[in-house]
Amino acid sequence: MSGSRARGRARSRARQSGGSSGASPVRSAGARPADPCPCGSGRTFADCCESVLDGEAAPTAEALMRSRYTAFAVGDEDHIFRTWHPRTRPEGPYCHPGTRWLGLTVHECVGGSPLAADGEEAVVEFTARFEAVDGRGGTAFDALRERSTFVKRAGRWLYVDGEQL
Numbered sequence: 001m002s003g004s005r006a007r008g009r010a011r012s013r014a015r016q017s018g019g020s021s022g023a024s025p026v027r028s029a030g031a032r033p034a035d036p037c038p039c040g041s042g043r044t045f046a047d048c049c050e051s052v053l054d055g056e057a058a059p060t061a062e063a064l065m066r067s068r069y070t071a072f073a074v075g076d077e078d079h080i081f082r083t084w085h086p087r088t089r090p091e092g093p094y095c096h097p098g099t100r101w102l103g104l105t106v107h108e109c110v111g112g113s114p115l116a117a118d119g120e121e122a123v124v125e126f127t128a129r130f131e132a133v134d135g136r137g138g139t140a141f142d143a144l145r146e147r148s149t150f151v152k153r154a155g156r157w158l159y160v161d162g163e164q165l
């Protein structure tokens with residue numbers, strides 16, 4: 001998900017994760033290990049996206065997509081950066097302070113299994129719901145439906161790009 005439709009560009013926040021040491025304050029403020037995972041899997045954050053945000057390879061394209069949604073939801077810029085294919089990755093920041101992610105529904109996955117070889121592509125279609133500052137001081141609810149393409153590269157699934165539907 002590119003987040004390009006998410007409004008409220010505003011100023012970019014100062015980078016809040018130091019990058020090298022320990023749990024980022026942004027992430028721990030956004031989701032604690034025992035909380036329901038923001039991606040809506042029904043599992044706890046610790047049992048779902050946390051390890052992928054911490055740098056483990058996502059087993060499937062869907063798991064990577066979910067972890068990227070969770071990264072948007074909790075403001076983990078580093079994870080969004082490193083799971084975006086360098087060929088298509090725009091400049092950050094990726095998370096907009098005026099946008100709050102409210103939920104994710106995965107509609108379809110094509111390919112993306114743990115057994116995929118390097119170079120294989122996968123597609124995940126999802127809807128992400130969000131609330132955004134509308135520029136007049138109010139908030140508006142909206143949803144982003146996207147068919148995302150992923151590719152496996154050096155044993156890891158990466159986000160390539162998405163078509164908004």
Ligand SMILES: [Zn+2]
Nearest residue numbers: 037039048049
């Ligand atoms: Zn999750």
